[in-house]
Amino acid sequence: MTHTFEGETTDLIDRLAGLTPGSATHALRQRRDKVAVATQQSHDALFDPALEGLTLAERLLVACYASRLTPSATLFAHYREALEQHSVDAAARAAVETGAPDDISDARLRAILTFTRTLIENPVAGDQAALQTLPAAGLTTPAVVVLAQLIAFLSYQTRVVAGLQALHQLETTT
Structure with a gap:
């Protein structure tokens, strides 16, 4: 099942x-169709409203914040719209x-976002002490796993989008 936000095409x-069917960069990406499909399925699973552990709002806040920190203006705009x-x-x-x-008063959300910042800005500091702040703020083990998976996916998604944008820009300027 594909979970898209309003106005989204199937392949985010x-x-x-900015890829369109028929472009060289789109054709290159489709050579590994399984990867493109798996990437979209990962996105759909991580932003499925029924996913337990973190609310959809928490996951969207993490995605927006992670995109701001990375920075990825494209993904930041996407998740801000979501x-x-x-x-x-x-x-x-x-x-x-x-x-x-x-500045967030909700200790749970503040811990989630602090952990997000740690993994993005200084992943080595995402050690046991950093992890222990999450259960202390009320996150269950499944919620911590979802959070870690989400942050890892967002890192991957950022790099894929940036790489494809660069290839697409090269394609359109030559």
């Missing part, structure tokens, strides 16, 4: 990278968009 990476389509606390959204999650 193609859409965000946040606007869902009931997300305005103060939490503003803190994520401005990069000030320490």
Whole structure:
């Protein structure tokens, strides 16, 4: 089952990278169709509203924040738009968009976003002590696993989009 946000085409990476069928970069990506399909399926699974552990709002806030930190303007805009389509606390959204999650009063969300920042900015610091802050803030083990998987996927997604955008830009300027 594909879980897309309003206005999204089936393949998010193609859409965000500006790829269209018939372009050389699109054809190159489709040579490994299994990878493209698996990438979309991973996105769909991680943003499935029924996924337990983290709420969809928490996952979207993580995605928006991670995209801001990386930085990926394309993914940041995508996830910010997705946040606007869902009931997300305005103060939490503003803190994520401005990069000030320490100002969030919700200890659970603050711990989630702090851990996100740690893994993106200094992955070596994502050690046992960093992990232990999550259960201390009320996250279950399955929630911690979902969070770690989401952050890893977002890192991968950022690199795929950036690489395809660069290839597409090269294709269109030569």
